[in-house]
Amino acid sequence: MSDLLLKNIRPLGTDATDVLIRNGVIAEIGRIGAADGVAVEDGGNAILWPGLIDAHTHLDKTTWGMDWHENDREAVLRSRIDFERENRIAIGIDPHRQSMRHAIGLAAHGASHIRSHVDIDPTHGLRLVEGVQETREKLRGIIDIEIVAFPQSGVMVMPGTFELLDKALASGCEVLGGIDPCGIDRDPKGQLDALFALAVKHGVGIDIHLHEPGELGAFTMELIFERVRANGMQGKFAISHAFALGMNDHLRVGRLIDEIAELDIAILTTGAPSATVPSVKRLREAGIRVGAGCDGIRDTWGPWGQPDMIDRATVIGMRNGFRSDTDLRLALELVSQGGADAMQLEGYGVGLGCKADFTLLDGQTVAHAVVNRAPRPLVVKGGRVVARGGTCIVEMP
Ligand SMILES: [Zn+2]
Structure with a gap:
């Protein structure tokens, strides 16, 4: 060298x-x-x-560089998930080509590391993961890509998914994903017990999407806390979005934050303008590791986003009411050192x-x-x- x-x-x-x-x-x-x-x-x-860090994105989903994807569908979470699963291949979203475009865009804008959730479901098996794994190999030395095996369509409501997650972790996915155990699976104990068992079997961490708002999300968090403790997974669990921490109940949120800090659970935020989001300052004051990500960019879910972590720092800054120079620096730290802390990178x-x-x-x-x-x-x-x-x-x- x-x-x-x-x-x-x-x-x-x-x-x-x-x-x-x-x-x-x-x-x-x-x-x-x-x-x-x-x-x-x-x-x-x-x-x-x-190097900037996109600690929560979806490399397998973007339509970047393709024809404009017209979208006048209703924005309901379950229907977005089902539409994407049923139509992504017909639309032409090739997981390898599209993840190359997305990751190269991030590298061009100063990113050195990516944590990408990649969909796993019975319709696609491991095809989407394989596409992103091919990208990871091609971009070795350009940008590091960590893959989260992500059951976006649900685990308990999608028979066959659990076995596919098991295979994905055996084939080199570094982290296990999950999604709204109540809202998507309607079976929080079922999904969480299954995920924790798999994570322990493979010795990997978990990074779960938790869009569940308010008291529902708080309830799921409490189930997570119990299992992190019981399985000794302190420092190996992350909650993405954590919209429940943006609810308007200071005391309730404070108790959740205390437990998140005690169990060393990382929080990944996107600063979603259309949801209740955690206050990044409040999390950091509690000593919690907080990273950030672009989430999906220009995909079947929505038209917004750029493969640029400074663009995301802007979104997070605006959503958190940042104005001072000290705050702007914090926004940049979230998309750099914060991501490194959340992903536990060495030598950063x-x-x-x-x-x-x-x-x-x-x-x-x-x-x-x-x-x-x-x-x-x-x-x-x-x-x-x-x-x-x-x-x-x-x-x-
Ligand atoms: Zn996501």
């Missing part, structure tokens, strides 16, 4: 300096002279920030000895870079330049 000297960059928005990368790791920080055999890049006084950051996975940001200050949303001048993965000026070295198929 060739070495790289990056000159005139401002780590995390501090004073300008240089960074030397050796063997994919940050080996030296300070004013450094050029040496033979070391490639040099001038950072142009840009901010050096660790821009300090000495960290993996050389980072992006440059164009802005006078960190807050300015967040609202600026300019193309990322340079993106480096494992010490190698993988994108420049918003364009990835791998072309979209």
Whole structure:
């Protein structure tokens, strides 16, 4: 692996300096002279920030780069799920091609890691997972992809799904997913007991979609807490969305937050503008690991979203009432260090000895870079330049 000297960059928005990368790791920080055999890049006084992290997305779903998907259907969760399952292949959403487009878009915008839920159901078996696994192999060295085996259509109401999840975990999915044990399966004990048994069998963590609002979601969370405790899965469970934590009952939410902190459960938010969402500040003040994700972008569920984590930081910032420079920095931290904490990544950051996975940001200050949303001048993965000026070295198929 060739070495790289990056000159005139401002780590995390501090004073300008240089960074030397050796063997994919940050080996030296300070004013450094050029040496033979070391490639040099001038950072142009840009901010050096660790690689952005999309800790909750769906690489298998997007229509990015395809004809516009016309959608005048009713926006009910169950019908969105059923429509997608029954029509995605006919529409032409090839899981490999589309996940390539989505992941390359994220890399071009400075992302270094993705956690993608990928649908598993009896209609598709493991076909969608295999498509994303192919993408993961092709993009090795460009962006890291972690796959969550995701039973989007339900577990108990979709016979055969449990066996497919078992196979998916045996075939290299790193995390087990789940979805609304009450709202989708109408059988919270059934789904949760099944998921925990599978996770323990394969020694993996769980990241569950919990759209259930208010008291229903709170009830499901309590069932989750019991099982995290009983199975010793502290630090190995994540709740995505957690809309119940946005309910208007400060004391009830406070008790849930206390248990989430005690059990070291991570929360992944998308800042969904159309739902009640957890307050990210309140979660962080309680010491909870909070990451963020784009969720689906431009898919059969909805037209919104970009493969850009700074775009998502904006959505989350606006949804959480962020205005100050300190808040804007927090929004950026959620889509970087927050995601690394939630995914428990090792060697993450821009300090000495960290993996050389980072992006440059164009802005006078960190807050300015967040609202600026300019193309990322340079993106480096494992010490190698993988994108420049918003364009990835791998072309979209
Ligand atoms: Zn999702």
